[in-house]
C-alpha cells in the first residue's frame with residue numbers, strides 16, 4: 001500500500017459492490033446491460049474511438065466500454081489496478097493519486113463514464129473532478145454518469161476528502177455541475193430486486209458539443 005493510501009481510507013473490494021455471489025452477478029449483469037445500451041446510443045450519434053472509465057475500480061464496467069472503444073480506466077487504489085490489469089489486458093488501467101488531475105491530453109475521449117464514483121466525493125472535490133472530465137472530453141462526446149440522486153441519502157464524513165462518504169445529489173444538481181454539457185437522457189439505476197432500497201440512483205447521459 002502506498003504512503004498516501006495509508007493516510008486516507010482505502011477502498012476495498014467489498015466497498016465496490018456491497019453484495020456478493022448471486023446478487024453480485026445479477027447486479028453486474030443489469031448494470032453492464034444498461035451501460036451497453038447508452039454506449040450503443042452514443043455510437044449511433046458520434047464515432048467512438050476512445051473511452052475513459054473514471055474511478056474504474058477493478059474494471060467491472062470498463063469491459064463494456066471496450067466492446068466499442070479503446071479504454072483507459074483511471075483508478076486511485078493501486079490494488080484495484082493490480083487486480084484488473086492481468087484480467088483485462090485489452091484495457092489500460094492507470095493508477096492516479098487523485099481523479100482531479102488525470103495524466104492525459106485535453107479532448108482525449110469520445111465517451112467518459114463515472115459509475116458510482118462522484119457520489120463518493122465531497123462537494124469541493126466533485127467540482128474539480130467534473131472540470132477534469134470536461135477537459136478530457138472531446139467535442140462532440142458523451143459523458144455517462146450513474147450516481148446516487150436521492151438527496152436524503154447522506155453517509156459518512158461529508159467534508160473530509162480523505163474519508164469515505166456518499167452524497168446523493170439531484171439530477172438538477174448534476175445538470176448544473178456539468179453545464180454547458182447537455183443532459184440528453186436519464187433512466188433509473190436498476191439492481192437486483194432483493195436489495196432493501198428501491199431507489200439506488202440514476203443514469204444521466206450528457207452530450208458535449
Ligand SMILES: C[S@@+](CC[C@H](N)C(=O)[O-])C[C@H]1O[C@@H](n2cnc3c(N)ncnc32)[C@H](O)[C@@H]1O
Pocket residue numbers: 011015016017054055056057058059060061075076077080098099114115116117120121125161
Ligand atoms: C463504488 S466504487 C465503483 C467502482 C466502479 N466504477 C464500479 O462500478 O465497479 C467507487 C470507486 O471510486 C473510487 N473513489 C472513491 N472515492 C474516491 C476519491 N475520493 N478519490 C478518488 N477515487 C475515489 C474508489 O477507489 C472506487 O474505485
